[in-house]
Structure formats: structure tokens, C-alpha cells
Amino acid sequence: MVQDLQNRQILLKERPQGMPTEDTFEYRDIPVDAPGEGQVVVKTMYLSVDPYMRGRMSNLKSYVEPFEVNNVISGGIVGEVVESKSDRFSVGDKITGMLGWQLYNTVDARLVRKVDEAIAPLSAYLGVLGLTGLTAYFGLLDIGKPQEGETVVVSGAAGAVGMVVGQIAKIRGARVVGIAGSDRKIEVLKDLGFDEAVNYKTEDSLYKALKQACPNGVDVYFDNVGGPVSDKVMNLLNDFARVPICGAISAYNITSPDQDMGQRIQPKLIKSRALMKGFIVSDYSKFFKEASVDLAKWLSEGKLKYEETIVEGFENVPQAFLGLFKGENIGKQIVKVNS
Incomplete structure (x- = not known):
């Protein structure tokens, strides 16, 4: 029973200025809450850390409410039901949901859904079969x-979303060019079937390298990073190109807007008649089920592969999160909390 269990939480201790540090986080030990009617107690097995969480650490208006100081941080969790007062779940069921960064979550059963280990390992439900895969799919x-024969460029291509984007583009018959920040990541992208991959950290002229990799220009640019990398891609857009804006990690830790000044893109968009559109995966929530079927099918057929960087230990969650902004992860960054 839960009265015999001790919980541990990770709180937002303070709002960071610039890059977060380990001082941004604080641990707290409390008893596990007993479940009420319709609730379940979930033991955390795997925990997701994601770049968008940096935005929620700031007290700024956005598409989702900011984390509250001195409260538990939340994110994607895969866990096991250890006590249930709901007819939806039994003890031992594996579930996923947006839950707190803590060893145990006592929650309404309607906030989580069951996952099937027979389809994929549990950690995949935080990545390719979770919000990561859905983000890539809809964006x-x-x-x-993308149309057959078109050129698709993906920045942050060795990240969790980027590598799925590139593979779906290949399924659609496009030519795919990935941009990443290490030779190891370039190797991974080529193993995943990317036609070309460019290391933006080692090229003397990124624009020249991209132009060589995209001799017919760029029809689709899936932007995960923003900043100077995206400035170079914008100069290669074809007429009627499409630019899904998924993220802008280059600017997540700036302390002043002046630090993120770049070229004016309006003339380029006018001349190319290109479409640039930001999106949030929750915009597509009513279509999640059919998209999940496609992703699982492609995964089972071997058309879709994925990489994970797994850090072990609940005590290492902050370090895993901070590593996202240093480019330490390949694919989805996950923390393994319990077996």
C-alpha cells in the first residue's frame, strides 16, 4: 500500500536567468498520496526531458502556463500502476501521461492512457510513439x-523530433538533408537514411555546404533551432516552399531580444511566396489516434527507427535536462527512474 512508500519530487526552485543550472531545481521528500475514487498511483519508470520545458520556467505568456516556483515540474512519464481505485486500470498496467517529476504520481485515471510493451519498448512512448513522434508527424x-522528389531540410536533425521528421519525409519519397552539430550525429543521420547531413559546427561556410547539399534548393524546411542556422537555409527556399516552425532552441536561454537578431526574412518569403507557420502539437489532439496508428505501423515495418539517450537515476534528471542545451543527446533524451 502507498502508506509504505516515500515519494521524492523535483521542484522549480527559482526562475533561471539565461541558462538554467542545478540551482534551478530542488528535491523534496514527502509521503505518497493515497488514491481517491477514480484515481491511480503510478510509479515512474521513464521520464522525459524536453527543450520546451525551458520556456515554462520563465514567467512569460506562452501557449502553456509556466511552471510555478516551489511546485513540482511536470512532463511526459511512463510508469506502472501500483494501486488503483479505477475500473480503467489494474495494478501492473503500464501507462503514460503528463505527470509530475516525482517517483510516484497519484492522479485521476482519465489523465493517463495504457501502453503496450508488445508494440514497442516502454521508453518509445515518450519518443517516436509519443508527443515527439506526433510533433514530427503533424508539423x-x-x-x-512534402512531395515525392522534393528537398526537405531538417535542423536539429539528430534530436528526437528531427530524426523522425527526416524518416517520414523519406517515406513520402522526398530527398532529405539533415543539419546537426557533431560527426557522430552525422553518422547517425546517414544510418537512418538521410541523403545528406551537414555538421554546422565544422563547416567554414554553412551556406556553401547547404547549397552543395541542396543543388535544387529547399522545398520544405522543418525548423527546430532558429538562429544563424535557419538564416542560411532561408536563402535557399524555392518558390512556394513550406517552413514548419517547431522550435527555436538557439534562443531559449537568451536574456535579451537583442541577442537573437538576424536577417529580415519578409523579403525572402515574399519573393519565394513561401509559407512559414508555427505550430503546437496539441493543436492536432483530435487526430492523435490515427497518427499513432501510422507511426506504430511504420515502426513495425522497419520504415521508422529511433535513437535514445538514456540517463539512469532520478537524481540525474536536472543534468539530463541541462544536457539538451549542450547538444549531448542523440535522439530522445530520457531518464530511466525504475526498471
Whole structure:
């Protein structure tokens, strides 16, 4: 029973200025809450850390409410039901949901859904079969709309979203060019079937390298990073190109807007008649089920592969999160909390 269990939480201790540090976080030990009717107690097995969480650490208006100081941080969790007062779940069921960064979550059963280990390892439900895969799916197919033979460029291509985007573009018959920040990541992208991959950290002229990799220009640019990398891609857009804006990690830790000044893109968009559109995966929530079927099918057929960087230990969650902004992860960054 839960009265015999001790919980541990990770709180937002303070709002960071610039890059977060380990001082941004604080641990707290409390008893596990007993479940009420319709609730379950979930033991955390795997925990997701994601770049968008940096935005929620700031007290700024956004598409989602900021984390509250001195409260538990939340994110994607895969866990096991250890006590249930709901007819939806039994003890031992594996579930996923947006839950707190803590060893145990006592939650309404309607906030989580069951996952099937027979389809994929549990950690995949935080990545390719979770919000990561859905983000890639909808951003590329609804906004990017790649056609056979077109050129698709993906920045942050060795990240969790980027590598799925590139593979879905290949499934659609496009030519795919990935941009990443290490030779190891370039190797991974080529193993995943990317036609070309460019290391933006080692090229003397990134624009020249991209132009060589994209001799017919760029029809779809899936942007995960913003900043100087995206400035170079914008100069290669073809007429009627599509630019899904998924993220801008280059600017997540700036302390002043002046630090993120770049070229004016309006003339380029006018001349190319290109579409640039930001999106949030929750915009597509009513279509999640059908997209999940496609992703699982491609995964089972071997058309879709994924990489994970797994850090072990609940005590290492902050370090895993901070590593996202240093480019330490390949694919989805996950923390393994319990077996």
C-alpha cells in the first residue's frame, strides 16, 4: 500500500536567468498520496526531458502556463500502476501521461492512457510513439506537405523530433538533408537514411555546404533551432516552399531580444511566396489516434527507427535536462527512474 512508500519530487526552485543550472531545481521528500475514487498511483519508470520545458520556467505568456516556483515540474512519464481505485486500470498496467517529476504520481485515471510493451519498448512512448513522434508527424505532413522528389531540410536533425521528421519525409519519397552539430550525429543521420547531413559546427561556410547539399534548393524546411542556422537555409527556399516552425532552441536561454537578431526574412518569403507557420502539437489532439496508428505501423515495418539517450537515476534528471542545451543527446533524451 502507498502508506509504505516515500515519494521524492523535483521542484522549480527559482526562475533561471539565461541558462538554467542545478540551482534551478530542488528535491523534496514527502509521503505518497493515497488514491481517491477514480484515481491511480503510478510509479515512474521513464521520464522525459524536453527543450520546451525551458520556456515554462520563465514567467512569460506562452501557449502553456509556466511552471510555478516551489511546485513540482511536470512532463511526459511512463510508469506502472501500483494501486488503483479505477475500473480503467489494474495494478501492473503500464501507462503514460503528463505527470509530475516525482517517483510516484497519484492522479485521476482519465489523465493517463495504457501502453503496450508488445508494440514497442516502454521508453518509445515518450519518443517516436509519443508527443515527439506526433510533433514530427503533424508539423511535416500538415504544414510541410512534402512531395515525392522534393528537398526537405531538417535542423536539429539528430534530436528526437528531427530524426523522425527526416524518416517520414523519406517515406513520402522526398530527398532529405539533415543539419546537426557533431560527426557522430552525422553518422547517425546517414544510418537512418538521410541523403545528406551537414555538421554546422565544422563547416567554414554553412551556406556553401547547404547549397552543395541542396543543388535544387529547399522545398520544405522543418525548423527546430532558429538562429544563424535557419538564416542560411532561408536563402535557399524555392518558390512556394513550406517552413514548419517547431522550435527555436538557439534562443531559449537568451536574456535579451537583442541577442537573437538576424536577417529580415519578409523579403525572402515574399519573393519565394513561401509559407512559414508555427505550430503546437496539441493543436492536432483530435487526430492523435490515427497518427499513432501510422507511426506504430511504420515502426513495425522497419520504415521508422529511433535513437535514445538514456540517463539512469532520478537524481540525474536536472543534468539530463541541462544536457539538451549542450547538444549531448542523440535522439530522445530520457531518464530511466525504475526498471
